[in-house]
Amino acid sequence: xxxxxxxxxxxxxxxxxxxxxxxxxxxxxxxxxxxxxxxxxxxxxxxxxxxxxxxxxxxxxxxxxxxxxxxxxxxxxxxxxxxxxxxxxxxxxxxxxxxxxxxxxxxxxxxxxxxxxxxxxxxxxxxxxxxxxxxxxxxxxxxxxxxxxxxxxxxxxxxxxxxxxxxxxxxxxxxxxxxxxxxxxxxxxxxxxxxxxxxxxxxxxxxxxxxxxxxxxxxxxxxxxxxxxxxxxxxxxxxxxxxxxxxxxxxxxxxxxxxxxxxxxxxxxxxxxxxxxxxxxxxxxxxxxxxxxxxxxxxxxxxxxxxxxxxxxxxxxxxxxxxxxxxxxxxxxxxxxxxxxxxxxxxxxxxxxxxxxxxxxxxxxxxxxxxx
Numbered sequence: 001x002x003x004x005x006x007x008x009x010x011x012x013x014x015x016x017x018x019x020x021x022x023x024x025x026x027x028x029x030x031x032x033x034x035x036x037x038x039x040x041x042x043x044x045x046x047x048x049x050x051x052x053x054x055x056x057x058x059x060x061x062x063x064x065x066x067x068x069x070x071x072x073x074x075x076x077x078x079x080x081x082x083x084x085x086x087x088x089x090x091x092x093x094x095x096x097x098x099x100x101x102x103x104x105x106x107x108x109x110x111x112x113x114x115x116x117x118x119x120x121x122x123x124x125x126x127x128x129x130x131x132x133x134x135x136x137x138x139x140x141x142x143x144x145x146x147x148x149x150x151x152x153x154x155x156x157x158x159x160x161x162x163x164x165x166x167x168x169x170x171x172x173x174x175x176x177x178x179x180x181x182x183x184x185x186x187x188x189x190x191x192x193x194x195x196x197x198x199x200x201x202x203x204x205x206x207x208x209x210x211x212x213x214x215x216x217x218x219x220x221x222x223x224x225x226x227x228x229x230x231x232x233x234x235x236x237x238x239x240x241x242x243x244x245x246x247x248x249x250x251x252x253x254x255x256x257x258x259x260x261x262x263x264x265x266x267x268x269x270x271x272x273x274x275x276x277x278x279x280x281x282x283x284x285x286x287x288x289x290x291x292x293x294x295x296x297x298x299x300x301x302x303x304x305x306x307x308x309x310x311x312x313x314x315x316x317x318x319x320x321x322x323x324x325x326x327x328x329x330x331x332x333x334x335x336x337x338x339x340x341x342x343x344x345x346x347x348x349x350x351x352x353x354x355x356x357x358x359x360x361x362x363x364x365x366x367x368x369x370x371x372x
Contacts, residue, residue, distance in 0.1 A: 001370070003035040004099035005042075006092065008108030011064055012045045017056035018064050023290070024105070025055040027129075027180065030363050031103070032059035034370045039095050041065045041110065052263075067091050070109055085113060092117035096124070101370060104128040106151070107144040115150045115157075122158040127369050129178065132287040133308040134164040151175075161369055165288040166309025180288050181362040183297055188355050191299050191348045194277055196338070199230040201276040203300065205269050205291040206283075208239030213282045215245060216327065218258055220280070223331045225257055229338070233258045234276065236269050274298045277343075282325055283307055296320070296354035299347040303334060319350040 005028065009020045018040070019025070032038055038059045044066040067088045070081040092114045096102050102118055104111045106128055118126055128151055132144060151162045152172045163178030202221065206212040214235065221233045235245075235258060242260070249255050261268075273279060279295025280303040289310055292302045296313075302320035304310050314320035321337045323330040337343070 001035040001100045002037045002039065002098060003031060003101050003103060003370070004039045004095045005031075005103050005105065006095075006111050006114035007040065007042045007105040008069070008110050009105070010043045010045045011040070011066075012048045012050050012054065013064070014048075014050050018062055019050045019054040019056050022053045022055040025057055027362075029055075029058045030359075030366050031370065032057065033363070034367055035059070035101070037061040037063070039063045039065060039099060041067055041091060041095055041114070043067065043069050043110070065091055065095055067110060088113045089117055093120065096121050099124065102126040106130045107132045107147050109143070112143055112147055115147050118160070119150075119156050124159065125372070126157075126160040128160060128162045130162060130164045130287075133285055134166060134168060134175075135308055136168065138285070138308070163369070166312045178365060179357040179362070180290060180293075181357045181359045182290060182294050183358060185358045185360045187297075188358070189274070189298055189351075191351050193344045194299075194347065196277060196343050199232055200224075200278065200338075202231060202233045202278045202280050202303075203236070203269075203272050203276045203295060204233060204280050205236045205273075205294070206281060208237050208241040208245065210241070211284045212237075213284065213325065214241055215248065216282050216325065216330070217280055218245060218248060218254065219327050220282075220330050220334070221257055222252060222254055223327060224334065225254075227331075227335065229335070231257055233280075234261065234272050235259065236261050236264050236272070238263045270294075270298075273300045276300050278303050278321075280304070282323060282330065284325070286310060289313070292320075293354050293357065296350035299351040301343060301347050301350060313353070315349065315353070319346060319353055321346075 009024050012019045068084045070084045072078045072081055088110065096117055102124055104114050133140065151157055154172050154174055160174055162175050164175055167177045204214060204217050208214050221231050224231045245260060249258055273295045279292060279300040281289060281291050282305045286308045292304050292313060296302055302314055303323055305325050306322045311322060314322055321333055323333045
């Protein structure tokens, strides 16, 4: 079987291997186990450098078809895009003709073009992994909405399984819940109660960008500390906000309760999650909040904003603490849970839910999509 993948992920080539963003390639390597050949339509890195987070494709027969990236943020960009889109569309049609199975990675500019191209192949088997927020009530860019509209339309989009994060009511028959995973069956641990009467350890794992709200996370810790609740925040990740966060810790004398570790190996973060009481991520938007699911896997109670499928993941508050993106309201919700909730029961429910979704199950779900 020849699988054609359409993605915005940037790729590089080194020592006979194509590389791409690690979490994406790791999943695509699972898809690759069930096919003979991969054709990847994506973006080539301008410098062709392999970054530390990049991973090679494992499929032995892979063809990379580079296409230009585009945007419509300015008049010049619009002008350039008017030439790029027809070329990308032609490449999509060309590759789809060769493919036995067409797989789109949405939402992205390249996949937006591919959404239109796939209409001309109604009888080919197709799938889409929509890695963004599928919530129909959320505020999203028009290009994301357009991709969702095309994918939902069972007249334009035929013979397609659209894999989305979470379960959403009143969807068309081709929309299916599909959960990513990080850990294997062999990594499951039994539930172990924790002591919530001593210092409470929190983990934040994510990019230090505005959308993840790391500063709000630190301010929540500061407010809890001021209320006499002993806390310790272990913050993993790096990004443009690192200098601002370091300055805030210094000016507010918070170095004793907040540790900034930068980017760390997966095993380091895993060890921290296994020991921590809470995993906090007050994001503005998420597709699949992997960091939240990873903490839940080890009985680490999630604290998160109800964006995308987070409310569903947390069982509307039975498997974690849902907070508003407001400092006072967030602190109030956390304090209320500490005083009134059965935290052990909440942690065990989080663990039981997350441990359903292992890499082993993910591989079985992928096989079901690919194999007739």
